[in-house]
Amino acid sequence: MGRSSICEKTGLTRGTWTPEEDRLLTAYIKRYGHWNWRELPKYAALCIWLIFLFGDEGLGRLPESEEVTDSNKIAMQSLNSELGLSRCGKSCRLRWMNYLRPNIKRGDYTREEDELIINLHAELGNRWSAIAARLPGRTDNEIKNHWHTHLQKRTKRTTIVKEAKPKPNIEHGAVGRRESAVPNCVHPNDITPLILESSAVIPISPPKSSDFSSSSTYDSEVVISENQGITDDSEISSDGFIEYDGNFWTEPFLVEDSYKVNDTMPVFVNEYSVSPLAEALYPYDLYNGCDMDMLFNY
DNA sequence: AAAACTGCCAACCGCAGTACT
DNA sequence: GAGTACTGCGGTTGGCAGTTT
Numbered sequence: 001m002g003r004s005s006i007c008e009k010t011g012l013t014r015g016t017w018t019p020e021e022d023r024l025l026t027a028y029i030k031r032y033g034h035w036n037w038r039e040l041p042k043y044a045a046l047c048i049w050l051i052f053l054f055g056d057e058g059l060g061r062l063p064e065s066e067e068v069t070d071s072n073k074i075a076m077q078s079l080n081s082e083l084g085l086s087r088c089g090k091s092c093r094l095r096w097m098n099y100l101r102p103n104i105k106r107g108d109y110t111r112e113e114d115e116l117i118i119n120l121h122a123e124l125g126n127r128w129s130a131i132a133a134r135l136p137g138r139t140d141n142e143i144k145n146h147w148h149t150h151l152q153k154r155t156k157r158t159t160i161v162k163e164a165k166p167k168p169n170i171e172h173g174a175v176g177r178r179e180s181a182v183p184n185c186v187h188p189n190d191i192t193p194l195i196l197e198s199s200a201v202i203p204i205s206p207p208k209s210s211d212f213s214s215s216s217t218y219d220s221e222v223v224i225s226e227n228q229g230i231t232d233d234s235e236i237s238s239d240g241f242i243e244y245d246g247n248f249w250t251e252p253f254l255v256e257d258s259y260k261v262n263d264t265m266p267v268f269v270n271e272y273s274v275s276p277l278a279e280a281l282y283p284y285d286l287y288n289g290c291d292m293d294m295l296f297n298y
Numbered sequence: 299a300a301a302a303c304t305g306c307c308a309a310c311c312g313c314a315g316t317a318c319t
Numbered sequence: 320g321a322g323t324a325c326t327g328c329g330g331t332t333g334g335c336a337g338t339t340t
């Protein structure tokens with residue numbers, strides 16, 4: 001038996017993220033950045049709760065670091081549990097990096113992307129993060145999954161097809177010449193042509209009907225930003241979030257200006273529309289008795 | 299119709315690397 | 320240099336959805 005995970009030890013939530021958790025995490029990171037993954041989930045719900053209730057003044061109600069007593073911590077954990085972000089930092093980071101962060105390209109892979117992945121894998125091996133760095137908008141996890149579910153099979157099948165034809169048809173020019181040159185092993189530089197040739201022999205399976213299918217189809221490239229419904233990232237920064245390395249407790253306001261679309265509108269609140277945050281909190285009936293001007297235009 | 303099987307992908311786990319004290 | 324905390328990476332798994340029997 002392996003040792004139990006941190007999440008198991010601490011009773012934190014595991015498994016699939018709910019939309020409410022996504023909204024909470026997104027709203028928090030958009031405002032503060034991911035200054036410390038380990039500490040982030042501990043304070044996310046508390047900060048957003050205070051902002052929601054008291055506007056920016058709410059931040060002033062945050063305790064200084066030296067004031068965070070055990071009873072404070074218990075209260076925070078209780079609050080986080082109530083609000084649904086009782087996740088370990090690692091889980092938050094993974095969710096943000098692989099799914100929630102802006103500019104993630106989802107949907108089918110183009111032929112060019114597949115070619116690039118195959119070439120890069122031949123060059124770099126299973127260094128998925130390095131491969132992902134060369135494919136804008138794709139995450140290492142997504143590329144890894146795509147490789148294992150689609151590309152690896154195709155490369156294997158291509159090899160089998162090639163090996164099953166010991167006498168190349170010279171009439172087909174390059175195909176025949178390459179087959180005769182690489183009977184058992186394939187030079188990295190030859191992999192892409194082999195795959196492309198195999199595509200003519202092995203039909204590419206049609207795309208799934210799922211919105212977020214990662215299967216390959218070269219008819220179109222679907223780019224969906226998961227955060228389009230939350231905010232207009234282009235107004236915030238190139239990445240749409242803040243890298244913050246300061247002390248959160250002592251300098252909570254330093255990133256204040258960078259998250260705002262303009263002077264009056266926080267990024268996760270559209271004027272008088274129901275914000276993701278508001279939606280997330282709605283089940284708790286927090287609107288009752290609140291000043292709507294304060295809530296949406298603080 | 300339902301059970302069994304398969305494919306896919308989000309999420310988890312454990313380790314390595316890095317920064318800091 | 321040792322110890323600790325944290326982040327990032329790659330391998331693996333669990334669960335869902337679709338397909339087959």
